[in-house]
Amino acid sequence: xxxxxxxxxxxxxxxxxxxxxxxxxxxxxxxxxxxxxxxxxxxxxxxxxxxxxxxxxxxxxxxxxxxxxxxxxxxxxxxxxxxxxxxxxxxxxxxxxxxxxxxxxxxxxxxxxxxxxxxxxxxxxxxxxxxxxxxxxxxxxxxxxxxxxxxxxxxxxxxxxxxxxxxxxxxxxxxxxxxxxxxxxxxxxxxxxxxxxxxxxxxxxxxxxxxxxxxxxxxxxxxxxxxxxxxxxxxxxxxxxxxxxxxxxxxxxxxxxxxxxxxxxxxxxxxxxxxxxxxxxxxxxxxxxxxxxxxxxxxxxxxxxxxxxxxxxxxxxxxxxxxxxxxxxxxxxxxxxxxxxxxxxxxxxxxxxxxxxxxxxxxxxxxxxxxxxxxxxxxxxxxxxxxxxxxxxxxxxxxxxxxxxxxxxxxxxxxxxxxxxxxxxxxxxxxxxxxxxxxxxxxxxxxxxxxxxxxxxxxxxxxxxxxxxxxxx
Amino acid sequence: xxxxxxxxxxxxxxxxxxxxxxxxxxxxxxxxxxxxxxxxxxxxxxxxxxxxxxxxxxxxxxxxxxxxxxxxxxxxxxxxxxxxxxxxxxxxxxxxxxxxxxxxxxxxxxxxxxxxxxxxxxxxxxxxxxxxxxxxxxxxxxxxxxxxxxxxxxxxxxxxxxxxxxxxxxxxxxxxxxxxxxxxxxxxxxxxxxxxxxxxxxxxxxxxxxxxxxxxxxxxxxxxxxxxxxxxxxxxxxxxxxxxxxxxxxxxxxxxxxxxxxxxxxxxxxxxxxxxx
Numbered sequence: 001x002x003x004x005x006x007x008x009x010x011x012x013x014x015x016x017x018x019x020x021x022x023x024x025x026x027x028x029x030x031x032x033x034x035x036x037x038x039x040x041x042x043x044x045x046x047x048x049x050x051x052x053x054x055x056x057x058x059x060x061x062x063x064x065x066x067x068x069x070x071x072x073x074x075x076x077x078x079x080x081x082x083x084x085x086x087x088x089x090x091x092x093x094x095x096x097x098x099x100x101x102x103x104x105x106x107x108x109x110x111x112x113x114x115x116x117x118x119x120x121x122x123x124x125x126x127x128x129x130x131x132x133x134x135x136x137x138x139x140x141x142x143x144x145x146x147x148x149x150x151x152x153x154x155x156x157x158x159x160x161x162x163x164x165x166x167x168x169x170x171x172x173x174x175x176x177x178x179x180x181x182x183x184x185x186x187x188x189x190x191x192x193x194x195x196x197x198x199x200x201x202x203x204x205x206x207x208x209x210x211x212x213x214x215x216x217x218x219x220x221x222x223x224x225x226x227x228x229x230x231x232x233x234x235x236x237x238x239x240x241x242x243x244x245x246x247x248x249x250x251x252x253x254x255x256x257x258x259x260x261x262x263x264x265x266x267x268x269x270x271x272x273x274x275x276x277x278x279x280x281x282x283x284x285x286x287x288x289x290x291x292x293x294x295x296x297x298x299x300x301x302x303x304x305x306x307x308x309x310x311x312x313x314x315x316x317x318x319x320x321x322x323x324x325x326x327x328x329x330x331x332x333x334x335x336x337x338x339x340x341x342x343x344x345x346x347x348x349x350x351x352x353x354x355x356x357x358x359x360x361x362x363x364x365x366x367x368x369x370x371x372x373x374x375x376x377x378x379x380x381x382x383x384x385x386x387x388x389x390x391x392x393x394x395x396x397x398x399x400x401x402x403x404x405x406x407x408x409x410x411x412x413x414x415x416x417x418x419x420x421x422x423x424x425x426x427x428x429x430x431x432x433x434x435x436x437x438x439x440x441x442x443x444x445x446x447x448x449x450x451x452x453x454x455x456x457x458x459x460x461x462x463x464x465x466x467x468x469x470x471x472x473x
Numbered sequence: 474x475x476x477x478x479x480x481x482x483x484x485x486x487x488x489x490x491x492x493x494x495x496x497x498x499x500x501x502x503x504x505x506x507x508x509x510x511x512x513x514x515x516x517x518x519x520x521x522x523x524x525x526x527x528x529x530x531x532x533x534x535x536x537x538x539x540x541x542x543x544x545x546x547x548x549x550x551x552x553x554x555x556x557x558x559x560x561x562x563x564x565x566x567x568x569x570x571x572x573x574x575x576x577x578x579x580x581x582x583x584x585x586x587x588x589x590x591x592x593x594x595x596x597x598x599x600x601x602x603x604x605x606x607x608x609x610x611x612x613x614x615x616x617x618x619x620x621x622x623x624x625x626x627x628x629x630x631x632x633x634x635x636x637x638x639x640x641x642x643x644x645x646x647x648x649x650x651x652x653x654x655x656x657x658x659x660x661x662x663x664x665x666x667x668x669x670x671x672x673x674x675x676x677x678x679x680x681x682x683x684x685x686x687x688x689x690x691x692x693x694x695x696x697x698x699x700x701x702x703x704x705x706x707x708x709x710x711x712x713x714x715x716x717x718x719x720x721x722x723x724x725x726x727x728x729x730x731x732x733x734x735x736x737x738x739x740x741x742x743x744x745x746x747x748x749x750x
Binding site: 419420422424425426428431433434435440442445446 | 524525526527528547548549551552553557558563564566567569574577581582585589620621637641
């Protein structure tokens, strides 16, 4: 195994360094913007633009009907979206009139303080498209391909890997699942498709950052990851830099299958601009003795509703979810996790942490479900909330549904105001109030930080410091 | 000129309840003061008030260092002005490594004008010093990687407080029952360490120390130049080393008998069970 993985070991470091050397080229053709609002014509147009096979068009149309028939969720956050006022499909070079000057200063400052290179800033702010750049990760791609790994955007996958797509696409999260999954299914575009063949272990994190497609951070991206028997992967999506979009709605679907003895870790830190409704459905199915781990960080956005789930389908499956939310003024993070035990001897763990400041609101909403017959299952949920000032709010909504006798479910929740005593202690050692608060918050999210790849951990720490600036006094 | 911490007619309330009722105390650098008194007499309140705890409201009197008023300073500014308090029950800060915290703290205290975001003490220099100090305190260097006071035993917390004292080298140190929770050998080591640290401060001048204690062991190596007895929120007697000896041998019966007014205040405070200390 060691020799097999050797060529990969140095790859991530090199590519991280290398990517900054290559300027991203702006795509100049194929500009297309659907008109505002959603109907069958728009969906047909999207499908035609992408030259999709008939079955995908049918899937989209069926999803559209489901979307139209489903009511808005009556729980969670206050979703103030006018569906008629949204562009559902924008070709990568969306709005040619959009310029760097239009990007809010606040977003620019964050890029600046995080030290994000110029070209990447423009890409992340959506004013510059990044697309196929074989120079950057061609060799990486080649090495993966040699082992049978497929790592591409989902649009391409529909055309090039129809057998895999037809088998798995929309099977973990069907359009019937919820209104926003239906919406995504109707108008989806972009996202990652990954297939890891049996026994292939990719030891470095695969990062969407280097992805081939311009629509990686689109409004309605769709990700499908299939980890075959005994295979391993760590996928890192998004990054800590702010994602700026003039559109108000982001609604992604992420489906993951982890087969027998497989392992999958999916890490994402999303930091949206404050005008975004971020309504994402993420679900994984873990089969016999497989392990699925979600590491999910949520910053920014006006409202985020996101509950990564692990369905443990066969004996011995494990699910672990680490979720962190940071909400500030005008923001509501309704985040959490779901563990569903469908088979005996499965185990799951949720660690959820939230921080609320300057009147922000964080909610933990989580589900632990044990199906009939899933004996000897174990679930452990720990959620901690940290509230930095009296204007902020935190709620916990744990749902526990158990249909079996021999199970062990633990739920611990704690809410703490940033302790006056803790602040005083640190300040009595010469730290300013801001430094002390920042240190307490950094410590609070340390369990997430230590799970992140190095470069993300450093960036995340800087980001938290930025979030904390001016939060007190 | 000797640097001095001067407390004049200090009145302090917690949640509206008066705890200190006019305390006068002058500590010069180089002097060791012992502060004794029954539980609930206000000793920790004095420490917290000097350090600037926001829940301890100063309703009268002054606290000055070298003539400079510290009452308008927050705890951070007081630390940078040279005041330190070793806490009786220090707070846990989960997720924050002791070494990282100490490097930040030492940098700020040594460079009182440092702005947020400016460089910390160089890592190599800091590590060398930390290792040396931990060696003197017979602490395993691994200890510095643990989270501040998180899951520390009573003894570990106290040693961590003394380590901070050693790293921050304040002008004035308040030690609030630093001996409690320690076994005999540990108290001896703590006592020796404090005595050594007190000699090592900046500019060759020794620290001024206020030791709040019920026990004699801590005072063996740190012989008090003055012993003060607190009762009912006031310092009712001041003596030398012999007064400390009398109190830990005989208790406070004589003190209560000699100071009936303060004894009555003390009894009332006990009944009300103040939220303080």
